[in-house]
Amino acid sequence: MKRSNHYTTLVYITSACFFLVALALLAAQPLYAAATVGAAAPDFTGLASSGQTIHLADYRGKYVVLEWHNNGCPFVRKQYNSGNMQKLQKEWTAKGVAWFTILSSAPGKQGFATAGEENDFMAKMQAAPTAALLDPTGTIGHLYDAKTSPHMFVINPQGVVIYNGAIDDKPTTDLADVPGATNYVSLALEESMSGKPVATPVTRPYGCSVKYSDVR
Amino acid sequence: MPSGFRNSTRFLLAQSRIKQEMLQPRTRSRFRFPLVLGVVLLLRAAIACATPTPITHGTLELVSDKQWIQSGHSFDLALRFELENGWHIYWVNPGDSGEPPRVEWQLPKGISAGAIEWPTPRRLGSESVVDYGYESSVLLIVPMHSETTLAAQPSTQLSAHVKLLVCSHEMCIPGKADLSIALPVKTAAAPEQDGMRQLFAAAHASLPRPAQEWKFTVVDAKDAFVIDATRVHQADHSDHANPRPGLTQKVTREATQANFFPLEELQIDNAAEQKLTLTGLGFRLAVQKSNQLQKPVDRLKGVLAIGDQGYLVDAPVRRSGEQKPGGTKTGAAVK
Numbered sequence: 339m340k341r342s343n344h345y346t347t348l349v350y351i352t353s354a355c356f357f358l359v360a361l362a363l364l365a366a367q368p369l370y371a372a373a374t375v376g377a378a379a380p381d382f383t384g385l386a387s388s389g390q391t392i393h394l395a396d397y398r399g400k401y402v403v404l405e406w407h408n409n410g411c412p413f414v415r416k417q418y419n420s421g422n423m424q425k426l427q428k429e430w431t432a433k434g435v436a437w438f439t440i441l442s443s444a445p446g447k448q449g450f451a452t453a454g455e456e457n458d459f460m461a462k463m464q465a466a467p468t469a470a471l472l473d474p475t476g477t478i479g480h481l482y483d484a485k486t487s488p489h490m491f492v493i494n495p496q497g498v499v500i501y502n503g504a505i506d507d508k509p510t511t512d513l514a515d516v517p518g519a520t521n522y523v524s525l526a527l528e529e530s531m532s533g534k535p536v537a538t539p540v541t542r543p544y545g546c547s548v549k550y551s552d553v554r
Numbered sequence: 555m556p557s558g559f560r561n562s563t564r565f566l567l568a569q570s571r572i573k574q575e576m577l578q579p580r581t582r583s584r585f586r587f588p589l590v591l592g593v594v595l596l597l598r599a600a601i602a603c604a605t606p607t608p609i610t611h612g613t614l615e616l617v618s619d620k621q622w623i624q625s626g627h628s629f630d631l632a633l634r635f636e637l638e639n640g641w642h643i644y645w646v647n648p649g650d651s652g653e654p655p656r657v658e659w660q661l662p663k664g665i666s667a668g669a670i671e672w673p674t675p676r677r678l679g680s681e682s683v684v685d686y687g688y689e690s691s692v693l694l695i696v697p698m699h700s701e702t703t704l705a706a707q708p709s710t711q712l713s714a715h716v717k718l719l720v721c722s723h724e725m726c727i728p729g730k731a732d733l734s735i736a737l738p739v740k741t742a743a744a745p746e747q748d749g750m751r752q753l754f755a756a757a758h759a760s761l762p763r764p765a766q767e768w769k770f771t772v773v774d775a776k777d778a779f780v781i782d783a784t785r786v787h788q789a790d791h792s793d794h795a796n797p798r799p800g801l802t803q804k805v806t807r808e809a810t811q812a813n814f815f816p817l818e819e820l821q822i823d824n825a826a827e828q829k830l831t832l833t834g835l836g837f838r839l840a841v842q843k844s845n846q847l848q849k850p851v852d853r854l855k856g857v858l859a860i861g862d863q864g865y866l867v868d869a870p871v872r873r874s875g876e877q878k879p880g881g882t883k884t885g886a887a888v889k
Binding site: 375447448486548 | 650651652653679680681682683685717719721723724725726727728819820845846848
């Protein structure tokens with residue numbers, strides 16, 4: 339009996355050790371969880387240029403669009419100078435979608451903006467996202483494995499990623515290409531809202547690389 | 555194998571939309587302009603031929619490997635990029651960001667352009683965003699063909715409208731360039747263009763080629779594609795008595811740097827490290843799959859760079875645990 343107790347203790351200690359090692363290994367993994375279509379969208383807390391703190395979890399029950407942004411990138415300029423991005427923001431937020439513009443450029447890199455600079459940009463461009471999130475450490479960017487600006491994600495009311503990729507099917511910097519483009523974000527939202535599966539859930543996000551601090 | 559590769563390159567890009575248009579003056583002989591126009595065109599051609607066009611952070615020039623076009627024969631034109639330090643352009647699959655240059659040709663009737671022949675690219679970028687492209691000097695060769703019906707003439711103008719994206723690690727700048735080159739058309743065999751021999755030879759050498767000395771097999775190992783590269787033993791007379799140690803050393807030397815570049819987007823995690831292990835007669839490269847991969851990859855296509863040499867890869871992907879394809883073709887191999 340006593341012997342068996344020892345055995346049990348040993349087993350407990352060993353499994354506890356294994357558990358701790360496994361935990362340590364998991365913790366050692368960088369947070370490059372990425373947002374995989376069909377999987378739960380990684381939760382985050384972000385500071386908006388308005389001063390507000392945004393928790394993604396609070397938006398459960400709504401569709402959420404994430405838009406990676408860098409106002410110096412010509413691919414982003416194409417969307418804003420043509421008015422397309424603002425149009426999409428207005429159209430979808432009017433339909434109850436939460437739209438977050440996310441700035442993951444590190445300080446000193448292209449696209450980095452302070453809260454004031456971002457607010458000025460949004461006012462000048464008449465941009466209308468729910469909020470612009472300042473992510474100079476790239477935490478949210480890495481969490482979603484955002485590669486480019488723009489890189490777009492759509493999350494459904496259940497908190498599942500239903501689209502990850504490009505804004506549209508014209509990977510160019512020409513303003514003239516905007517009108518004829520198929521917008522994947524709108525398609526995903528339209529399809530999902532009418533109960534249909536998203537026909538194109540993954541595309542290659544095109545644009546400039548996100549200017550993380552590790553970008554040399 | 556190479557033609558398949560090129561075909562898929564064509565499918566992937568369709569970047570060489572060939573416009574076969576006669577270069578005609580827009581207004582019909584209402585003025586005495588044709589002569590003046592001819593002179594202007596010739597002058598422009600001469601200028602275009604002689605000087606590279608400035609682009610953002612570099613220059614771009616259309617060059618020919620031959621002094622003239624021989625009717626009914628093929629020749630090469632090339633986009634010659636000279637980029638400033640720290641600036642790059644992109645491969646046909648640009649990787650995580652960026653876009654490859656795209657060309658629209660304006661060619662006289664009887665001349666047609668093929669697809670760009672892409673040199674073996676390099677990995678560019680950071681820990682989290684990795685692109686595939688070229689820095690400093692690069693020559694993108696475009697094979698051209700002339701019909702036998704192409705009449706001899708003192709000069710014909712070949713023009714290319716190029717859309718390109720030049721990037722540094724800090725920023726990207728889109729650009730456009732209108733290039734042209736004027737070449738005579740003759741029936742005689744065309745000699746090489748002065749000073750272009752070395753340039754084109756180096757460019758041809760930088761193209762990935764079919765692997766004769768290597769055999770590549772690919773296994774789908776859940777989270778990675780595992781590429782096994784085996785050195786195909788070739789009779790080596792100089793070292794016949796003891797070929798293996800020498801070969802192993804050679805393999806080790808070559809294989810310390812190997813990189814796989816997928817032809818198609820979203821197949822691999824571009825930024826992930828490609829883990830290399832030596833296997834005696836070759837090496838094994840574990841290439842992390844993209845977490846955005848939606849369906850199994852039946853054939854893995856791309857370029858495997860071993861040291862400086864790129865090799866074309868077009869191999870069926872065997873599921874781990876699946877029998878090696880023997881005499882009968884597996885479902886995955888038929889496409």
